[in-house]
Amino acid sequence: MNDLPAVLITGASSGIGAVYAERFAQRGHDLVLVARDQSRLEALAARLHTENGVKIDVLRADLTHPQDLEAVSARLRTDARIGILINNAGAAQSGGFLAQSSDSVARLIALNTTAPTQLAAAIAPRLAQSGAGAIVNIGSVVGFAPEFGALVYGATKAFLLYLSQGLRLELGPKGVYVQAVLPAGTRTEIWERAGVDPTTLPDLMDTAELVNAALVGFDRREAVTIPPLHVAERWDALEGARLGLMSDLRQAHAAERYLATR
Secondary structure, X not given: OOOOOEEEXXXXXXXXXXHHHHHHHXXXXXXXXXXXXXXXXXXXXXXXXXXXXXXXXXXXXXXXXXXXXXXXXXXXXHOOOEEEEEEOOOOOOOOOHHHOXXXXXXXHHHHHHHHHHHHHHHHHHHHHHHOOOEEEEEOOHHHHXXXXXXXXXXXXXXXXXXXXXXXXXXXXXXXXXXXXXXXXXXXXXXXXXXXXXXXXXXXXXXXXXXXXXXXXXXXXXXXXXXXXXXXXXXXXXXXXXXXXXXXXXXXXXXXXXXXXXX
């Protein structure tokens, strides 16, 4: 019997999710692979089982469909073997905000925010009760860079960072590790699905390099892992400035600059 916790990975059929599956299988973890493409999932599962001898379950699901999302949530609530959740499934967008349809916005929010939040909510009580486990949310540096122009996508990734930080504060004392991973441009199929030719984008990071770096942060129990950030002190300064801002809030009265003059 495998004493290591099983890992459930969303968006596991390709890209970042598939590399996470490879790495955790190499570490000896059993897997539950979630994605829409059944044939890809089965091919990946068969290969990883042959190469690593771990047990792998395939769960086909479109996480923008409430019934599919609930099926994955139920698995997380009830399968005591699963001790690590990798919230990786996500989509991007192309074009400005004015070019987005209401349907495309709703789908992006459903996949990038509703799904990871519901999945985290499904597994968190069980992990907190056991005093162990991990939740990893794949965000993006776009989440704090509105200048990049991917407005709804960036907003969903900002949500994921906030969610991760809040979960860490609440669940960390109960023994549950929460990590936010913030890639920059990475060589995955997300670009083609958003209607962007990746060959026109310079300096994309390879998915294997991204996941390898993210796992270094995972092993170090970092709260926020930003593989493309080469000066770590920049993040520390940003967090310090945020905390400094919070210390200057005085909610009982408006700041003097907002007082009406007569």
